[in-house]
Amino acid sequence: MSWLEQLFLTYENAIKNPDNQNASRKPLLPPYHTLQNSHVEIILDENGNFKDANPVNDKADQEIIIPCTEKSASRTSGEAPHPLCDKIQYCARDYQGNKKSYFNSYFSLLKSWREFDANNKFLSAIYLYVEKGNLCKDILSTNKLSLKSNQDIGDLLVRWIVEIPDENDSKCWKREDLFESWKRYCEAESSIEDVCFVSGKKTVVAINHPKRIRNSGDGAKLISSNDKEEFTFLGKFCLNENGKEKLSTQAAVVSVDVSQKAHSALRWLIERQGFKNGDQVIVAFTTSIKTTPDIFASTNALFDESNEKLIEETSNASYSDLGQAFAKKLNSKMAGYRAELGNTDKIIVMGLDSAGPGRIAVTYYRELGGSEFLDRIETWHLQMAWHFYVRVENAGKKKQKLGGYTILAPAPSIIAEACYGPKRDEDFLKFKRSVIERLLPCIIDGSPIPVDLLNTVVRKVSNPLAYPKEKHWQWEQALSVACALFRCYSERNTNLKIKYDMALEKNRNDRDYLYGRLLAVAENIEEIALNVAKENRETNAARLMQQFADHPYSTWRNIESALRPYVSRLNVNRPGFLKNMQTLLDEIHGLFKPGDYENDTRLSGLYLLGYHCQRLEFKVAKNEHNLEENNNE
Numbered sequence: 001m002s003w004l005e006q007l008f009l010t011y012e013n014a015i016k017n018p019d020n021q022n023a024s025r026k027p028l029l030p031p032y033h034t035l036q037n038s039h040v041e042i043i044l045d046e047n048g049n050f051k052d053a054n055p056v057n058d059k060a061d062q063e064i065i066i067p068c069t070e071k072s073a074s075r076t077s078g079e080a081p082h083p084l085c086d087k088i089q090y091c092a093r094d095y096q097g098n099k100k101s102y103f104n105s106y107f108s109l110l111k112s113w114r115e116f117d118a119n120n121k122f123l124s125a126i127y128l129y130v131e132k133g134n135l136c137k138d139i140l141s142t143n144k145l146s147l148k149s150n151q152d153i154g155d156l157l158v159r160w161i162v163e164i165p166d167e168n169d170s171k172c173w174k175r176e177d178l179f180e181s182w183k184r185y186c187e188a189e190s191s192i193e194d195v196c197f198v199s200g201k202k203t204v205v206a207i208n209h210p211k212r213i214r215n216s217g218d219g220a221k222l223i224s225s226n227d228k229e230e231f232t233f234l235g236k237f238c239l240n241e242n243g244k245e246k247l248s249t250q251a252a253v254v255s256v257d258v259s260q261k262a263h264s265a266l267r268w269l270i271e272r273q274g275f276k277n278g279d280q281v282i283v284a285f286t287t288s289i290k291t292t293p294d295i296f297a298s299t300n301a302l303f304d305e306s307n308e309k310l311i312e313e314t315s316n317a318s319y320s321d322l323g324q325a326f327a328k329k330l331n332s333k334m335a336g337y338r339a340e341l342g343n344t345d346k347i348i349v350m351g352l353d354s355a356g357p358g359r360i361a362v363t364y365y366r367e368l369g370g371s372e373f374l375d376r377i378e379t380w381h382l383q384m385a386w387h388f389y390v391r392v393e394n395a396g397k398k399k400q401k402l403g404g405y406t407i408l409a410p411a412p413s414i415i416a417e418a419c420y421g422p423k424r425d426e427d428f429l430k431f432k433r434s435v436i437e438r439l440l441p442c443i444i445d446g447s448p449i450p451v452d453l454l455n456t457v458v459r460k461v462s463n464p465l466a467y468p469k470e471k472h473w474q475w476e477q478a479l480s481v482a483c484a485l486f487r488c489y490s491e492r493n494t495n496l497k498i499k500y501d502m503a504l505e506k507n508r509n510d511r512d513y514l515y516g517r518l519l520a521v522a523e524n525i526e527e528i529a530l531n532v533a534k535e536n537r538e539t540n541a542a543r544l545m546q547q548f549a550d551h552p553y554s555t556w557r558n559i560e561s562a563l564r565p566y567v568s569r570l571n572v573n574r575p576g577f578l579k580n581m582q583t584l585l586d587e588i589h590g591l592f593k594p595g596d597y598e599n600d601t602r603l604s605g606l607y608l609l610g611y612h613c614q615r616l617e618f619k620v621a622k623n624e625h626n627l628e629e630n631n632n633e
Contacts, residue, residue, distance in 0.1 A: 003365055004198045004254065006348050007262035007269075009287040014265065017289065026271035029065060030179045031260040032186045034073045035212060035267075037062040038085065038173075039156040040139060046121060046164040048128025053139045055146070056159070064159055064173035067182040069109075070208040070256065076219055076358070081106035083113050083182065084126065085173065089154030093133030099154035107131070116188065117181045122172055125162045186256075196255035198262075206259040213267055213360060214281050214352070220360045222266075222352075223252050223259070266350075277413075279354040280433045282364070282440065284373075286345050293337055293374070295349065295443055296436070299326075299381050299408035300390070303333060323385055323502050326407040334378045341370035349373075349444050351437065363437060366444055373444075380443045383491050384409035386484040386502060387616055389476035403473055405616065407502065410481055412439045418481035419457045422467045422474055442488075449489040457482045458605040462549040464542050483612050486605035500606075504613040511596035512603045515552045516610025517588050519545070522559050524618050525581050529566035532573045549607065553600040 014028055029035065039062070043052040056062050066085040079102050081090045089099040090106040107130060114120075114127040129135075136153065139145055147153060160172040172178055190204040209223040266283075270276070274283035275296045284292050293302055341347070351364030368376070387405045410418075416435035420428055441447040460466070461482045467475040490498045505513070523541035530537065540562045541548075548555040570578040589597065 002367065003348070003350060003362060004258060004262045006287055006346075006367070007265040008198060008258050010269065010285060010289065011261035011265035013287055014268070014289050026268055027065060028268045029260075029264040030176075030183060031257060031264075032067060032069070032183050033065050033179060034068045034210065035063055036066050036082075036085065036157055038064050038159040040088070040145065040158050041161060042129075042135070042139075042158055043161045043163065044125050044129050046125055046162065048125045048132075050129060050134070050138045051163070053142045053144065055144055065179070066159075066173060067178070069186070070206060073210050073212075074208045074221060076211075079105055081109050083109045084123075084178070085157060085159045087155060087157050088136065088139075089152075091130060091158050092135035092154075093130075094136045095154055096136070097152045097154040099152055101154075113182065113185050116185045120177070120181055121164055121167075122160075122162045122175060122178060123181065125164070126160050126172070190256060194253050196258055197253050198258045199255060201255070203255040203257065206254050206256040209254070209259050210263040213263060214270060214276070214279070220354060220358050222263070222360045222362070223254065224359065275436075277433050277436060278429050280363075280436065281352045282350070282436070284347060284349045286341065286347055286370070288345055290340050290345060291337070292341070292347060293334075293377050295377060295440075296412050298411040298414065299330065299385065300406065301411065302381070303329065323382075323407055326385055327382060330378060330381055334374050337374055338371065341374065345370035347373035349440075351440060353433070353437070364440055368444070376444055376446055379446065380488075381409040383488040384484045386410075386480050386487060387612070388480040388484075389473060391473055403476075405619075410477075410484060412436045412443075414477065415439065415453075415457075415481055415485070417474075418460065418478035419453055421460045421478075422471060446492070448492040448494075449485055451489070454482075454485045454489050454605055457485060458549075458608060459546075461608060463546045465538065479608060479612055482605055482608050486609060490606075500609055502613075504617045507591070508610075509591045509593055510606060510610075511592065511599060512606035513610035514588055514591055514596075515548075515556070515603055516607035516612075517614040518556060518585070519548060519559075519607070520611045520614035520618070521581055521585055521588070522563060524615070525563055525570070525578070526566050528574060528577060529569050532569060549603050551600050552603050552607070553598055 011028065026035070038056050041054045041056055042050070043054070045051055064085065067083050069080065069083065072080040072082045072086075081102055083106075086106055089095055089097065090102045092101075093103050093107070095101050095103065110127055110130060114123050117123060135158070139153075145153075145156075161170045162172060163170045169175055187204070192205050192207065193202055194205045195202050196205070209221055211221045212218050213220070213222065269283050269285050270281050273285065273292075273294070274281050275294075282296070284295050286292060347368045347370055349364065349366045349368070350362065352360050353363045355361035385407050386409075388408050388410060389403060389405055390408075391403045412435065413432065416432040419435060420431055435453065438450050438453065442449055457478060461475065461478050464475050467478075487500050487502075490496045490500060504517075508514075519541055523539050526539040526541060530539070540559055544555055544559055548559070567578060
């Protein structure tokens with residue numbers, strides 16, 4: 001029950017500060033209230049006389065706070081009226097549609113509340129009007145309501161406006177005096193008491209717990225303890241003194257106050273700062289409502305830089321940078337969070353997902369100190385940092401995308417896309433959810449990168465021709481993801497503990513790394529030769545990359561043979577460039593340890609690091625060459 005306690009404390013702290021509540025589109029709900037989408041607005045005078053009815057067509061204005069009972073807040077079917085705003089099948093005595101009428105139970109609850117707070121003018125006006133029983137007739141008489149085909153008027157939810165002289169706000173769903181009146185009524189009516197598992201106090205116990213946690217249409221619950229038909233509790237609990245079942249309170253004893261406030265806080269936090277991916281929700285928060293870094297953000301999103309700043313960084317990127325500037329900027333950003341959070345603030349990371357029809361499971365839960373949490377976020381970004389290809393919208397030409405490399409750690413959603421490949425089908429969202437769930441412990445707990453995810457993205461990247469030519473940038477991104485994952489995997493794996501640089505390591509003699517460099521050199525030679533001849537087609541290095549990854553020695557001999565006509569062409573047109581490339585090939589061949597070059601076994605993801613770093617090194621040389629030509633002009 002720790003998560004309930006932390007959410008309850010969060011609610012108590014948030015409710016004291018209105019500024020915190022304004023940071024979210026969803027309001028922090030008062031106890032015994034819920035959110036519902038309204039469809040029809042009824043306008044009354046202070047004596048309960050009908051004035052007008054208007055459809056609520058603006059979706060942004062439909063969601064309102066309404067009073068509810070424990071049972072009505074969690075109703076899925078059956079009779080459970082809300083006390084004030086509800087569907088027409090509940091509110092209208094004259095309803096004669098296809099739905100079952102529940103007017104009597106609604107009116108009885110409204111009457112009981114009105115008798116409890118007889119001096120409330122808004123409540124009395126609504127009661128007097130509902131008692132007349134003309135709701136359907138009055139709505140239809142305005143001719144403003146247009147129902148869709150097969151839509152029943154009984155499904156429309158009614159909200160009330162009571163126009164009373166000298167009252168500033170006539171909208172009942174915004175009046176705090178009505179919120180407080182209903183809270184007092186519920187507390188007076190509650191009778192079942194027990195010791196709350198969360199607070200440790202003997203108080204009124206919640207029998208039904210709220211739903212609509214992830215969104216207003218979410219019917220699933222985190223706590224459900226009223227299953228008497230499927231025998232979930234068979235053999236575990238006993239009967240009470242009267243021989244009747246007492247299953248719900250024995251299964252989960254949580255007070256109404258704690259349950260209402262904890263669920264309201266969770267709903268509010270999800271909307272305010274939660275990560276959503278379909279039914280999957282992950283949220284990190286402090287009970288003190290202080291700002292925490294987004295655990296699923298890429299580093300450039302964490303830095304919150306403008307597009308113009310990102311364009312400047314990609315334009316001035318140094319591919320020989322070992323990441324010092326990046327680490328310094330990340331440390332500075334984290335220092336700001338450390339100053340905000342301090343060492344004593346507790347950070348809670350909570351993951352939710354559907355466990356079945358009508359049920360939500362807590363799939364992940366951690367409580368960490370503020371300093372420990374920030375250390376792990378910073379470690380993730382440092383170990384996953386790599387030269388990433390990014391596309392940024394040009395401020396001058398909004399439809400134009402500018403591409404370039406900058407150092408960052410990718411967002412888990414980008415990692416999932418790279419693992420899945422270029423095609424997106426109906427299974428992608430399920431796959432993405434699984435990947436994100438598996439990466440969460442890597443971010444928060446410092447767990448090793450799952451080796452199957454690493455191998456998957458390495459295989460995808462080793463087949464560049466699977467990516468459409470117009471979306472080559474997706475392959476570039478996937479290549480960066482593969483390098484980042486392998487780098488982080490190698491550093492965290494207890495059997496390896498190897499840290500690779502982001503810049504080209506010219507003296508590294510690992511077989512796989514060197515073969516990756518050879519592939520990049522062959523690709524560069526062929527690209528320049530094709531450019532000289534003004535030919536636009538894929539290189540042999542790209543076409544044979546998958547085969548090269550599986551059988552590097554035998555495939556390299558084929559690639560080397562295919563380079564001969566391009567070498568002849570460059571010997572005439574670009575002899576200086578060709579000489580440099582041949583010298584480089586000789587240097588790389590000279591770094592192989594005895595027997596490694598002839599080893600034809602499959603390459604690991606390390607070959608992509610050598611390949612990518614060597615490609616970026618060529619970009620440095622090209623930029624320097626262009627700069628020298630411009631200076632000579």
